[in-house]
Amino acid sequence: MRRIDGVEGEVPMRWRVAPGTCLNTASPWARQTLHGTVLRIRDLSLGVCVSEGMAVDWTDQAATGQLTVTAGARHVLGLVASRGEPLMLSSADDIDAGLDRTVDIWANWSDQFECTGDWHDAVRRSVLMLKLLIHNPTGAIAVAATTSLPERLGGDNPFGVAALRNS
Incomplete structure (x- = not known):
């Protein structure tokens, strides 16, 4: 919709x-x-x-x-x-x-998550993304969260986008 x-x-x-x-x-x-x-x-x-x-x-x-x-x-x-x-x-x-119900459910769920510090927003988004990967009736992981990450540092992912290098 x-x-x-x-x-x-x-x-x-x-x-x-x-x-x-x-x-x-x-x-x-x-x-x-x-x-x-x-x-x-x-x-x-x-x-x-x-x-x-x-x-x-x-x-x-x-x-x-x-x-x-x-x-x-x-x-x-x-x-x-x-x-x-x-x-x-x-x-x-x-x-x-x-x-509206869906937004309320996700807001209620994410409001129960506590995280403080500089990385609060990034951690919250990561937790929400991981929650999306869980099949609700069984609790099974529906897909790997790292499916499109490169296999090695600096390598290319399947879409040809270069990975970020650690400094």
């Missing part, structure tokens, strides 16, 4: 949701349902949920729209998906409230 909050002035914006082609092995299509238009590709269903007053233009393979964001205005653009099961098209208000 994307939440767009107008701070000052006016900003024209355009958006587009267009599923890929699974390496040219499938073709997405838009399908009208009783609850709204849904994009389909293979067994994946995608629904676009927007704030009241935001128009959605549908083609055979994409959803697009444009809006002008003004000071004090809030707009929500949400994408919901399901694979091989019915799709629940949520309201933009429900999606927006879900983001």
Whole structure:
């Protein structure tokens, strides 16, 4: 989801949701349902949920729209998906409230962490990142935190970015 909050002035914006082609092995299509238009590709269903007053233009393979964001205005653009099961098209208000709940949960969790000193902010961000790597139901580490670090000091990572050297 994307939440767009107008701070000052006016900003024209355009958006587009267009599923890929699974390496040219499938073709997405838009399908009208009783609850709204849904994009389909293979067994994946995608629904676009927007704030009241935001128009959605549908083609055979994409959803697009444009809006002008003004000071004090809030707009929500949400994408919901399901694979091989019915799709629940949520309201933009429900999606927006879900983001607020998520922010509150993470703020509550990070407020319980205590660290003092010069490195407080860096340590807090590192702890939050490590928390993101943990699979909640089992406590298992979902992925290695060092997956893209170079294997040796000064070496290149898989993306060709040189590592920082210790002084």
